[in-house]
Amino acid sequence: MLPIKSTVSLDGTLIREGALVERVARYVLQVFKFFGLLPVAVACHLAARVERWFYPVADSSLTEFAKRPTWEVGEDGKERDVSLPRVLTGFATADFHDHGPLARPHTNFGELYLKKFPDRFDPSSKFPDMWNNPETYLNLLKETGAKVFRFSIPRDQIEPEEGRFDEAQIQAVSKWCEQLKKAGIEPIATLEHNAHPLYQTLATVEGRGSFVRYAQRIGVCLKECGVTKIVTFNEVGVEGFQGHIMGEFPPYRSVDFEGAAKNFTHLMQTHNAVYDALKEIDPHFQIGCSHDPIRFRPYHKYNPLWSPIERLVAWVLTSVNHTMVMDAMRKGIVKLKIPGLINYEFDLGGPVKFDVSYLQYYSDPLVKLSFFGGDSVSRVKDEKTTAYRFRMYPQGMASALEEMASLGKPIVISEVGLDTGVNKGDDDHERIQYLNRISQVVKKALDEGINIQAVCYWTLTDNFDWVHGWTLPVPCPIRFGMYRFDYSTGEIAPRGAAFWFMRKRQQEALS
Helix, strand or coil: CEEEEECCCCCCCCCCCCCHHHHHHHHHHHHHHHHHHHHHHHHHHHHHHHHHHHHCCCHHHHHHHCCCCCCCCCCCEECEEEECCCCCCEEEHHHHHHHHHHCCCCCCHHHHHHHHHHHHCCCCCCCCCCHHHHHHHHHHHHHHHCCEEEEEEEEEHHHHHHCCCHHHHHHHHHHHHHHHHHCCCEEEEEEEEECCCCCCCCCCCCHHHHHHHHHHHHHHHHHHHHCCCCECCCCCHHHHHHHHEEECCCCCCCHHHHHHHHHHHHHHHHHHHCCCCCCHHHHEEEEEEEEECCCEEECCCCCCCCHHHHHHHHHHHHHHHHHHHHHHHHHHHHHEECCCCCEEECCCCCCCCCCCCEEEEECCEEEEEEECCCCCCCCCCCCCCCCCCCCCCHHHHHHHHHHHCCCCCCCEEEECCHHHCCCCCCHHHHHHHHHHHHHHHHHHHHHHCCCCEEEEECCCCCCCEEEEEEECCCCCCCCCCCCCEEECCCCCECHHHHHHHHHHHHHHHHH
Protein backbone atom coordinates (compact mmCIF):
# COMPACT_ATOMS: atom_id res chain seq x y z
CA MET A 1 0.00 0.00 0.00
CA LEU A 2 2.43 2.61 -1.27
CA PRO A 3 2.47 5.59 -3.60
CA ILE A 4 3.02 4.59 -7.20
CA LYS A 5 4.62 6.48 -10.01
CA SER A 6 4.79 5.22 -13.56
CA THR A 7 7.37 5.86 -16.21
CA VAL A 8 7.80 4.57 -19.72
CA SER A 9 11.04 2.91 -20.72
CA LEU A 10 12.78 3.55 -24.01
CA ASP A 11 11.01 0.57 -25.58
CA GLY A 12 7.61 1.84 -24.49
CA THR A 13 7.16 -0.59 -21.58
CA LEU A 14 5.28 0.73 -18.55
CA ILE A 15 7.44 0.63 -15.44
CA ARG A 16 5.93 1.04 -12.00
CA GLU A 17 8.33 2.25 -9.35
CA GLY A 18 8.08 3.36 -5.73
CA ALA A 19 7.28 7.07 -5.75
CA LEU A 20 9.39 9.80 -4.21
CA VAL A 21 7.22 9.72 -1.11
CA GLU A 22 7.36 5.92 -0.76
CA ARG A 23 9.62 5.75 2.25
CA VAL A 24 7.83 8.47 4.14
CA ALA A 25 4.46 6.93 3.34
CA ARG A 26 5.65 3.55 4.59
CA TYR A 27 6.75 4.93 7.94
CA VAL A 28 3.69 7.12 8.33
CA LEU A 29 1.34 4.25 7.57
CA GLN A 30 3.17 2.05 10.08
CA VAL A 31 2.74 4.70 12.74
CA PHE A 32 -0.94 5.07 11.93
CA LYS A 33 -1.32 1.29 12.15
CA PHE A 34 0.55 0.81 15.42
CA PHE A 35 -0.96 3.78 17.19
CA GLY A 36 -4.46 3.31 15.91
CA LEU A 37 -4.53 6.63 14.09
CA LEU A 38 -6.25 5.42 10.96
CA PRO A 39 -9.68 5.59 12.57
CA VAL A 40 -8.77 9.05 13.82
CA ALA A 41 -7.72 10.03 10.31
CA VAL A 42 -11.04 8.91 8.89
CA ALA A 43 -12.96 10.69 11.65
CA CYS A 44 -11.03 13.93 11.15
CA HIS A 45 -11.55 13.72 7.41
CA LEU A 46 -15.31 13.28 7.82
CA ALA A 47 -15.51 15.99 10.49
CA ALA A 48 -13.71 18.45 8.23
CA ARG A 49 -16.11 17.71 5.40
CA VAL A 50 -19.14 18.16 7.66
CA GLU A 51 -17.75 21.44 8.99
CA ARG A 52 -17.21 22.76 5.47
CA TRP A 53 -20.76 21.72 4.59
CA PHE A 54 -22.34 23.56 7.55
CA TYR A 55 -19.91 26.50 7.61
CA PRO A 56 -18.74 27.09 4.05
CA VAL A 57 -15.93 29.61 3.59
CA ALA A 58 -15.67 31.35 0.27
CA ASP A 59 -12.30 31.05 -1.44
CA SER A 60 -10.40 34.19 -2.36
CA SER A 61 -10.21 34.95 -6.06
CA LEU A 62 -6.62 33.67 -6.27
CA THR A 63 -7.41 30.46 -4.41
CA GLU A 64 -10.45 29.97 -6.63
CA PHE A 65 -8.25 30.51 -9.69
CA ALA A 66 -5.75 27.93 -8.42
CA LYS A 67 -8.57 25.39 -8.12
CA ARG A 68 -10.46 26.28 -11.29
CA PRO A 69 -8.22 28.33 -13.61
CA THR A 70 -9.68 30.24 -16.52
CA TRP A 71 -6.95 30.95 -19.05
CA GLU A 72 -7.34 33.86 -21.44
CA VAL A 73 -8.54 32.91 -24.92
CA GLY A 74 -8.72 34.85 -28.17
CA GLU A 75 -11.55 35.22 -30.66
CA ASP A 76 -10.42 32.02 -32.35
CA GLY A 77 -11.01 30.10 -29.14
CA LYS A 78 -7.31 29.38 -28.66
CA GLU A 79 -5.39 30.34 -25.56
CA ARG A 80 -4.14 33.91 -25.82
CA ASP A 81 -0.42 34.64 -25.95
CA VAL A 82 -0.22 37.34 -23.28
CA SER A 83 2.50 39.90 -22.62
CA LEU A 84 5.04 39.59 -19.83
CA PRO A 85 3.93 40.99 -16.47
CA ARG A 86 4.88 44.63 -15.85
CA VAL A 87 7.66 43.77 -13.42
CA LEU A 88 11.35 43.02 -13.85
CA THR A 89 11.70 39.73 -15.72
CA GLY A 90 14.81 37.67 -16.32
CA PHE A 91 16.48 34.44 -15.31
CA ALA A 92 18.10 32.54 -12.46
CA THR A 93 20.94 30.06 -12.14
CA ALA A 94 23.06 28.33 -9.49
CA ASP A 95 26.83 27.99 -9.30
CA PHE A 96 27.03 24.20 -8.94
CA HIS A 97 24.61 23.71 -11.82
CA ASP A 98 26.85 25.78 -14.08
CA HIS A 99 30.23 24.35 -13.05
CA GLY A 100 29.77 20.77 -11.87
CA PRO A 101 31.65 18.49 -9.47
CA LEU A 102 35.13 18.67 -11.02
CA ALA A 103 35.17 22.45 -10.63
CA ARG A 104 33.61 22.23 -7.14
CA PRO A 105 35.15 19.02 -5.71
CA HIS A 106 35.35 20.29 -2.12
CA THR A 107 31.62 20.88 -1.75
CA ASN A 108 28.89 18.63 -0.43
CA PHE A 109 27.46 18.09 -3.92
CA GLY A 110 30.88 17.73 -5.51
CA GLU A 111 31.50 14.89 -3.09
CA LEU A 112 28.10 13.42 -3.95
CA TYR A 113 29.19 12.89 -7.56
CA LEU A 114 32.88 12.20 -7.12
CA LYS A 115 32.67 9.80 -4.18
CA LYS A 116 29.14 8.63 -3.39
CA PHE A 117 27.62 8.31 -6.88
CA PRO A 118 30.46 8.47 -9.42
CA ASP A 119 28.37 6.46 -11.89
CA ARG A 120 26.02 9.43 -12.26
CA PHE A 121 28.72 11.69 -13.67
CA ASP A 122 30.78 11.54 -16.86
CA PRO A 123 34.05 13.41 -16.17
CA SER A 124 34.27 14.37 -19.85
CA SER A 125 31.05 16.42 -19.56
CA LYS A 126 31.26 20.10 -20.36
CA PHE A 127 29.61 22.88 -18.36
CA PRO A 128 28.47 26.45 -19.09
CA ASP A 129 31.09 27.67 -16.56
CA MET A 130 29.67 31.14 -15.89
CA TRP A 131 32.52 32.54 -13.81
CA ASN A 132 35.10 31.71 -16.49
CA ASN A 133 32.82 32.76 -19.34
CA PRO A 134 30.95 35.80 -18.04
CA GLU A 135 30.80 37.43 -21.48
CA THR A 136 28.89 34.45 -22.87
CA TYR A 137 26.27 34.77 -20.15
CA LEU A 138 26.11 38.53 -20.49
CA ASN A 139 25.54 38.26 -24.23
CA LEU A 140 22.72 35.75 -23.71
CA LEU A 141 21.09 38.01 -21.14
CA LYS A 142 21.37 40.99 -23.46
CA GLU A 143 20.06 38.96 -26.39
CA THR A 144 16.91 38.02 -24.48
CA GLY A 145 16.43 41.48 -23.03
CA ALA A 146 16.56 40.24 -19.43
CA LYS A 147 16.12 42.90 -16.75
CA VAL A 148 17.07 40.81 -13.72
CA PHE A 149 19.46 37.91 -13.12
CA ARG A 150 19.78 35.78 -10.01
CA PHE A 151 23.05 33.91 -9.50
CA SER A 152 24.84 32.26 -6.59
CA ILE A 153 28.25 32.93 -5.12
CA PRO A 154 30.48 29.85 -4.50
CA ARG A 155 31.80 30.04 -0.95
CA ASP A 156 34.26 27.24 -1.66
CA GLN A 157 35.92 29.52 -4.24
CA ILE A 158 35.63 32.75 -2.26
CA GLU A 159 36.90 31.09 0.93
CA PRO A 160 38.81 27.94 -0.16
CA GLU A 161 39.98 27.42 3.41
CA GLU A 162 37.90 28.57 6.33
CA GLY A 163 39.04 32.07 7.23
CA ARG A 164 41.18 32.59 4.11
CA PHE A 165 39.54 34.68 1.38
CA ASP A 166 40.60 34.69 -2.26
CA GLU A 167 40.57 38.36 -3.27
CA ALA A 168 40.74 37.51 -6.97
CA GLN A 169 37.50 35.53 -6.70
CA ILE A 170 35.85 38.38 -4.80
CA GLN A 171 36.91 40.79 -7.52
CA ALA A 172 35.35 38.46 -10.10
CA VAL A 173 32.03 38.77 -8.26
CA SER A 174 32.39 42.53 -8.14
CA LYS A 175 33.20 42.79 -11.84
CA TRP A 176 30.27 40.54 -12.77
CA CYS A 177 27.82 42.63 -10.78
CA GLU A 178 29.16 45.81 -12.35
CA GLN A 179 28.75 44.31 -15.83
CA LEU A 180 25.15 43.38 -15.08
CA LYS A 181 24.37 46.83 -13.71
CA LYS A 182 25.97 48.52 -16.71
CA ALA A 183 23.80 46.40 -19.03
CA GLY A 184 20.64 47.47 -17.18
CA ILE A 185 20.21 44.08 -15.50
CA GLU A 186 19.49 43.99 -11.77
CA PRO A 187 21.63 41.39 -9.95
CA ILE A 188 20.19 39.16 -7.23
CA ALA A 189 23.02 37.51 -5.32
CA THR A 190 22.53 34.21 -3.46
CA LEU A 191 25.05 33.52 -0.69
CA GLU A 192 24.42 29.76 -0.66
CA HIS A 193 22.49 27.78 -3.26
CA ASN A 194 22.55 24.29 -1.70
CA ALA A 195 26.23 23.57 -2.46
CA HIS A 196 28.68 24.57 0.27
CA PRO A 197 32.28 23.81 1.33
CA LEU A 198 32.92 20.56 3.17
CA TYR A 199 34.27 22.48 6.14
CA GLN A 200 30.99 24.35 6.60
CA THR A 201 28.63 23.51 9.44
CA LEU A 202 25.75 25.57 10.76
CA ALA A 203 25.05 23.22 13.67
CA THR A 204 27.47 25.06 15.98
CA VAL A 205 27.79 28.65 17.13
CA GLU A 206 31.31 28.73 15.68
CA GLY A 207 30.12 27.40 12.33
CA ARG A 208 27.33 29.95 12.11
CA GLY A 209 29.76 32.70 13.02
CA SER A 210 32.07 31.55 10.23
CA PHE A 211 29.25 31.84 7.69
CA VAL A 212 28.41 35.32 8.97
CA ARG A 213 32.01 36.42 8.38
CA TYR A 214 31.83 35.09 4.83
CA ALA A 215 28.55 36.95 4.30
CA GLN A 216 30.07 40.16 5.65
CA ARG A 217 32.99 39.94 3.23
CA ILE A 218 30.61 39.43 0.33
CA GLY A 219 28.32 42.13 1.68
CA VAL A 220 31.07 44.74 1.45
CA CYS A 221 31.71 43.68 -2.15
CA LEU A 222 28.01 43.85 -3.07
CA LYS A 223 27.58 47.27 -1.50
CA GLU A 224 30.52 48.65 -3.47
CA CYS A 225 29.01 47.54 -6.77
CA GLY A 226 25.47 48.65 -5.99
CA VAL A 227 23.74 45.29 -5.46
CA THR A 228 20.78 45.50 -3.09
CA LYS A 229 18.89 42.19 -3.39
CA ILE A 230 20.44 39.29 -1.47
CA VAL A 231 19.19 35.72 -0.90
CA THR A 232 20.89 34.12 2.09
CA PHE A 233 19.87 30.46 1.60
CA ASN A 234 18.02 28.66 -1.17
CA GLU A 235 14.75 26.77 -0.59
CA VAL A 236 15.14 26.54 3.16
CA GLY A 237 12.46 23.87 3.60
CA VAL A 238 13.56 21.64 0.74
CA GLU A 239 17.13 21.16 2.00
CA GLY A 240 16.01 19.39 5.17
CA PHE A 241 13.32 17.42 3.36
CA GLN A 242 15.64 16.11 0.66
CA GLY A 243 18.59 15.56 2.99
CA HIS A 244 16.87 14.19 6.10
CA ILE A 245 13.54 12.74 4.94
CA MET A 246 14.12 11.45 1.41
CA GLY A 247 17.87 10.86 1.64
CA GLU A 248 18.51 12.35 -1.81
CA PHE A 249 20.73 15.28 -0.70
CA PRO A 250 23.63 15.26 1.75
CA PRO A 251 23.70 14.02 4.50
CA TYR A 252 21.53 11.25 2.92
CA ARG A 253 19.33 10.47 5.93
CA SER A 254 15.88 8.94 5.60
CA VAL A 255 12.76 9.74 7.60
CA ASP A 256 14.80 11.77 10.10
CA PHE A 257 12.20 14.36 11.07
CA GLU A 258 14.25 15.73 13.94
CA GLY A 259 17.23 16.15 11.62
CA ALA A 260 15.08 18.07 9.14
CA ALA A 261 13.74 20.35 11.88
CA LYS A 262 17.19 21.00 13.32
CA ASN A 263 18.61 21.66 9.84
CA PHE A 264 15.96 24.31 9.28
CA THR A 265 16.52 25.76 12.75
CA HIS A 266 20.24 26.20 12.07
CA LEU A 267 19.49 27.81 8.70
CA MET A 268 17.16 30.33 10.33
CA GLN A 269 19.57 31.08 13.18
CA THR A 270 22.30 31.75 10.64
CA HIS A 271 19.98 33.73 8.39
CA ASN A 272 18.97 36.08 11.21
CA ALA A 273 22.60 36.63 12.18
CA VAL A 274 23.54 37.30 8.55
CA TYR A 275 20.61 39.71 8.21
CA ASP A 276 21.81 41.78 11.17
CA ALA A 277 25.42 41.78 9.97
CA LEU A 278 24.53 42.82 6.41
CA LYS A 279 22.19 45.57 7.58
CA GLU A 280 25.12 47.09 9.48
CA ILE A 281 27.02 47.19 6.19
CA ASP A 282 24.15 48.68 4.19
CA PRO A 283 20.66 49.27 5.62
CA HIS A 284 19.33 49.41 2.04
CA PHE A 285 20.04 45.73 1.38
CA GLN A 286 16.85 43.80 0.53
CA ILE A 287 17.52 40.50 2.28
CA GLY A 288 15.55 37.27 2.44
CA CYS A 289 15.80 33.49 2.13
CA SER A 290 14.05 31.72 -0.72
CA HIS A 291 11.15 29.37 -0.12
CA ASP A 292 9.57 26.78 -2.39
CA PRO A 293 6.10 26.15 -0.92
CA ILE A 294 5.78 22.49 -1.88
CA ARG A 295 2.23 21.69 -0.82
CA PHE A 296 1.39 18.04 -1.29
CA ARG A 297 -2.23 17.33 -2.22
CA PRO A 298 -4.27 14.12 -1.95
CA TYR A 299 -4.98 12.45 -5.27
CA HIS A 300 -8.31 11.02 -4.14
CA LYS A 301 -10.57 13.79 -2.88
CA TYR A 302 -13.66 11.79 -1.99
CA ASN A 303 -12.58 8.14 -1.74
CA PRO A 304 -13.63 6.96 1.76
CA LEU A 305 -10.55 4.72 2.11
CA TRP A 306 -7.73 6.56 0.38
CA SER A 307 -8.70 10.21 0.92
CA PRO A 308 -8.07 10.35 4.70
CA ILE A 309 -4.80 8.43 4.42
CA GLU A 310 -3.54 10.51 1.50
CA ARG A 311 -4.47 13.69 3.34
CA LEU A 312 -2.44 12.61 6.34
CA VAL A 313 0.59 11.67 4.25
CA ALA A 314 0.29 14.95 2.33
CA TRP A 315 0.00 16.83 5.62
CA VAL A 316 3.17 15.20 6.96
CA LEU A 317 5.16 16.00 3.82
CA THR A 318 3.82 19.55 3.61
CA SER A 319 4.61 20.13 7.28
CA VAL A 320 8.32 19.61 6.61
CA ASN A 321 8.47 21.44 3.29
CA HIS A 322 6.17 24.37 3.88
CA THR A 323 4.22 24.72 7.13
CA MET A 324 7.32 24.70 9.33
CA VAL A 325 8.85 27.46 7.18
CA MET A 326 5.77 29.68 7.24
CA ASP A 327 5.37 29.31 11.02
CA ALA A 328 8.94 30.46 11.53
CA MET A 329 8.53 33.39 9.15
CA ARG A 330 5.39 34.55 10.96
CA LYS A 331 6.04 33.70 14.60
CA GLY A 332 9.73 32.95 15.00
CA ILE A 333 8.92 29.43 16.18
CA VAL A 334 10.35 26.39 14.41
CA LYS A 335 7.69 23.80 15.04
CA LEU A 336 7.34 20.28 13.66
CA LYS A 337 4.81 18.15 15.50
CA ILE A 338 3.64 14.87 13.98
CA PRO A 339 1.98 12.36 16.35
CA GLY A 340 4.14 9.32 16.85
CA LEU A 341 7.03 10.76 14.83
CA ILE A 342 8.27 14.04 16.27
CA ASN A 343 7.41 16.75 18.78
CA TYR A 344 9.91 19.53 18.02
CA GLU A 345 9.74 23.20 18.89
CA PHE A 346 12.45 25.87 18.97
CA ASP A 347 12.02 29.57 19.72
CA LEU A 348 14.15 31.77 17.44
CA GLY A 349 13.51 34.75 19.70
CA GLY A 350 11.32 36.54 17.18
CA PRO A 351 10.04 36.22 13.61
CA VAL A 352 12.55 35.50 10.88
CA LYS A 353 14.04 38.78 9.64
CA PHE A 354 13.53 39.60 5.98
CA ASP A 355 12.72 42.48 3.65
CA VAL A 356 11.64 40.49 0.59
CA SER A 357 9.82 37.17 0.19
CA TYR A 358 11.84 35.22 -2.37
CA LEU A 359 9.33 32.73 -3.77
CA GLN A 360 10.17 29.67 -5.88
CA TYR A 361 7.42 27.66 -7.49
CA TYR A 362 7.26 24.57 -9.70
CA SER A 363 4.22 22.50 -8.79
CA ASP A 364 1.91 21.14 -6.09
CA PRO A 365 2.66 17.38 -6.05
CA LEU A 366 -0.04 14.77 -5.56
CA VAL A 367 0.08 11.84 -3.15
CA LYS A 368 -1.66 8.72 -4.47
CA LEU A 369 -1.97 5.50 -2.49
CA SER A 370 -3.25 2.23 -3.88
CA PHE A 371 -3.15 -1.52 -3.30
CA PHE A 372 -2.38 -2.19 -6.95
CA GLY A 373 -0.74 1.02 -8.18
CA GLY A 374 -2.02 3.11 -11.04
CA ASP A 375 -1.13 4.84 -14.25
CA SER A 376 0.30 7.83 -12.43
CA VAL A 377 0.73 9.24 -8.97
CA SER A 378 1.82 12.71 -10.00
CA ARG A 379 -1.07 13.97 -12.09
CA VAL A 380 -4.79 13.89 -12.61
CA LYS A 381 -6.50 13.11 -15.90
CA ASP A 382 -5.26 15.13 -18.88
CA GLU A 383 -2.42 16.77 -16.91
CA LYS A 384 1.07 16.61 -18.40
CA THR A 385 4.12 15.69 -16.35
CA THR A 386 7.77 16.61 -16.62
CA ALA A 387 11.03 14.67 -16.47
CA TYR A 388 11.04 15.45 -12.76
CA ARG A 389 7.59 13.83 -12.64
CA PHE A 390 6.07 17.13 -11.59
CA ARG A 391 2.56 17.83 -12.75
CA MET A 392 2.30 20.80 -15.10
CA TYR A 393 0.36 22.98 -12.67
CA PRO A 394 1.04 26.71 -13.17
CA GLN A 395 -2.27 27.72 -11.56
CA GLY A 396 -0.90 26.61 -8.20
CA MET A 397 1.29 29.69 -8.14
CA ALA A 398 -1.82 31.82 -7.58
CA SER A 399 -2.41 30.45 -4.08
CA ALA A 400 1.36 30.34 -3.41
CA LEU A 401 1.59 34.06 -4.15
CA GLU A 402 -1.37 34.71 -1.87
CA GLU A 403 0.25 32.78 0.98
CA MET A 404 3.56 34.58 0.61
CA ALA A 405 1.81 37.95 0.38
CA SER A 406 0.28 37.26 3.81
CA LEU A 407 3.78 37.76 5.26
CA GLY A 408 3.47 41.44 4.42
CA LYS A 409 6.63 41.86 2.34
CA PRO A 410 7.17 42.48 -1.38
CA ILE A 411 7.69 39.32 -3.43
CA VAL A 412 10.41 38.37 -5.87
CA ILE A 413 9.71 35.16 -7.78
CA SER A 414 13.29 33.93 -7.66
CA GLU A 415 12.60 30.71 -9.60
CA VAL A 416 9.80 29.40 -11.78
CA GLY A 417 10.16 27.10 -14.76
CA LEU A 418 9.43 23.85 -16.53
CA ASP A 419 11.73 21.15 -17.84
CA THR A 420 11.41 19.56 -21.26
CA GLY A 421 10.12 16.22 -20.10
CA VAL A 422 6.75 17.39 -21.42
CA ASN A 423 8.00 18.37 -24.87
CA LYS A 424 7.19 16.22 -27.87
CA GLY A 425 9.25 18.22 -30.36
CA ASP A 426 11.63 21.11 -30.77
CA ASP A 427 8.98 23.84 -30.77
CA ASP A 428 9.05 24.11 -26.95
CA HIS A 429 5.26 24.35 -27.00
CA GLU A 430 4.57 23.08 -23.48
CA ARG A 431 7.24 25.23 -21.84
CA ILE A 432 5.96 28.31 -23.66
CA GLN A 433 2.40 27.49 -22.63
CA TYR A 434 3.53 27.05 -19.02
CA LEU A 435 5.39 30.38 -18.96
CA ASN A 436 2.50 32.10 -20.69
CA ARG A 437 0.19 30.83 -17.98
CA ILE A 438 2.61 31.92 -15.27
CA SER A 439 2.42 35.41 -16.80
CA GLN A 440 -1.36 35.28 -16.49
CA VAL A 441 -1.12 34.20 -12.84
CA VAL A 442 1.34 36.97 -12.00
CA LYS A 443 -0.83 39.56 -13.73
CA LYS A 444 -3.87 38.38 -11.81
CA ALA A 445 -1.96 38.62 -8.54
CA LEU A 446 -0.80 42.13 -9.42
CA ASP A 447 -4.41 43.08 -10.16
CA GLU A 448 -5.33 41.77 -6.70
CA GLY A 449 -2.82 44.18 -5.17
CA ILE A 450 0.02 41.78 -4.42
CA ASN A 451 3.40 43.53 -4.56
CA ILE A 452 5.55 41.51 -6.97
CA GLN A 453 8.86 43.10 -7.91
CA ALA A 454 10.46 40.59 -10.28
CA VAL A 455 10.16 37.19 -11.96
CA CYS A 456 13.25 35.03 -12.57
CA TYR A 457 12.64 32.12 -14.94
CA TRP A 458 14.57 28.93 -14.27
CA THR A 459 16.89 28.82 -16.06
CA LEU A 460 19.03 30.61 -18.67
CA THR A 461 20.92 27.53 -19.92
CA ASP A 462 20.37 23.84 -19.21
CA ASN A 463 21.59 22.91 -15.76
CA PHE A 464 23.41 19.94 -14.23
CA ASP A 465 20.91 18.47 -11.77
CA TRP A 466 21.58 18.11 -8.05
CA VAL A 467 21.27 14.31 -8.00
CA HIS A 468 20.68 13.19 -11.61
CA GLY A 469 23.42 15.08 -13.40
CA TRP A 470 22.87 15.64 -17.10
CA THR A 471 20.57 12.63 -17.47
CA LEU A 472 17.75 11.03 -15.52
CA PRO A 473 17.11 7.27 -15.23
CA VAL A 474 14.03 7.81 -17.42
CA PRO A 475 13.73 8.56 -21.15
CA CYS A 476 13.41 12.31 -20.53
CA PRO A 477 16.51 14.21 -19.40
CA ILE A 478 16.10 17.33 -17.28
CA ARG A 479 16.36 20.40 -19.49
CA PHE A 480 15.10 23.62 -17.89
CA GLY A 481 17.14 26.02 -20.02
CA MET A 482 15.79 28.71 -22.28
CA TYR A 483 19.01 27.91 -24.12
CA ARG A 484 19.98 24.36 -24.99
CA PHE A 485 23.41 23.39 -23.67
CA ASP A 486 25.11 20.40 -25.27
CA TYR A 487 27.22 18.85 -22.50
CA SER A 488 29.17 16.84 -25.10
CA THR A 489 30.31 19.81 -27.20
CA GLY A 490 29.62 22.85 -25.01
CA GLU A 491 27.48 24.45 -27.72
CA ILE A 492 24.67 26.80 -26.68
CA ALA A 493 21.58 27.40 -28.83
CA PRO A 494 18.26 29.16 -28.14
CA ARG A 495 15.10 27.13 -27.67
CA GLY A 496 11.60 28.18 -28.60
CA ALA A 497 11.10 29.65 -25.13
CA ALA A 498 14.08 31.98 -25.61
CA PHE A 499 12.57 33.25 -28.86
CA TRP A 500 9.23 33.62 -27.07
CA PHE A 501 10.87 35.78 -24.40
CA MET A 502 12.67 37.90 -27.02
CA ARG A 503 9.41 38.42 -28.89
CA LYS A 504 7.73 39.61 -25.71
CA ARG A 505 10.50 42.11 -25.14
CA GLN A 506 10.11 43.43 -28.68
CA GLN A 507 6.36 43.79 -28.18
CA GLU A 508 7.01 45.74 -24.98
CA ALA A 509 9.30 48.13 -26.85
CA LEU A 510 6.61 48.80 -29.45
CA SER A 511 3.77 49.27 -26.97
